[in-house]
Amino acid sequence: EPEVTQTPSHQVTQMGQEVILRCVPISNHLYFYWYRQILGQKVEFLVSFYNNEISEKSEIFDDQFSVERPDGSNFTLKIRSTKLEDSAMYFCASRSTGGQGYTFGSGTRLTVV
Amino acid sequence: AQSVTQLGSHVSVSEGALVLLRCNYSSSVPPYLFWYVQYPNQGLQLLLKYTSAATLVKGINGFEAEFKKSETSFHLTKPSAHMSDAAEYFCAVSAMDSSYKLIFGSGTRLLVRP
Numbered sequence: 001e002p003e004v005t006q007t008p009s010h011q012v013t014q015m016g017q018e019v020i021l022r023c024v025p026i027s028n029h030l031y032f033y034w035y036r037q038i039l040g041q042k043v044e045f046l047v048s049f050y051n052n053e054i055s056e057k058s059e060i061f062d063d064q065f066s067v068e069r070p071d072g073s074n075f076t077l078k079i080r081s082t083k084l085e086d087s088a089m090y091f092c093a094s095r096s097t098g099g100q101g102y103t104f105g106s107g108t109r110l111t112v113v
Numbered sequence: 114a115q116s117v118t119q120l121g122s123h124v125s126v127s128e129g130a131l132v133l134l135r136c137n138y139s140s141s142v143p144p145y146l147f148w149y150v151q152y153p154n155q156g157l158q159l160l161l162k163y164t165s166a167a168t169l170v171k172g173i174n175g176f177e178a179e180f181k182k183s184e185t186s187f188h189l190t191k192p193s194a195h196m197s198d199a200a201e202y203f204c205a206v207s208a209m210d211s212s213y214k215l216i217f218g219s220g221t222r223l224l225v226r227p
Binding site: 031033035041042043044045048050055056091093095102103104105106107109 | 147149154155156157159203205207210211212213214215216217218219220
């Protein structure tokens with residue numbers, strides 16, 4: 001069964017550093033997402049991406065965040081100047097047309113120290 | 114705007130007992146609804162989804178959920194709990210806009226007693 005692949009599975013970074021979280025969505029999917037889950041809390045929407053541009057972003061997704069699809073397969077989330085409160089599990093997801101066919105990756109656990 | 118409410122942050126059942134996890138949604142249009150399970154330190158696994166076909170949806174691991182429009186509910190059930198069912202369960206609704214983003218409930222932690 002096709003999978004969404006996320007790397008790395010764990011990342012530790014110092015406060016103020018930039019991190020890039022990587023995702024390889026399912027190849028024939030057209031819509032891509034990043035979600036965040038702070039430890040012990042619910043999963044929160046960050047951003048959706050379609051046709052090489054952001055289609056929607058949440059209030060969490062401020063200027064320190066950016067997304068990119070640099071080639072035909074990768075989808076990245078960049079966090080500039082990380083803060084302690086950015087520590088969370090970050091999930092990538094992709095879907096085909098319609099709202100039904102969501103697939104999540106296994107997540108990247110980001111720890112900012 | 115869509116929203117999801119999960120009643121009970123923790124539910125404890127005995128092994129072999131009925132599992133009932135509650136989810137109520139708010140949506141101005143017929144929604145797509147999902148249940149995900151998350152085991153400790155792992156990702157989100159889809160249990161089942163409702164996409165306007167049959168109102169009783171069967172999922173993996175013996176779980177099922179019934180969409181009740183009149184009650185705006187999508188409760189998750191399993192006839193007989195197993196120790197391996199202990200996990201966090203999230204109900205989610207798909208926003209019926211161009212992004213189809215998922216809006217998650219706050220989750221219910223299921224504890225299974227031997």
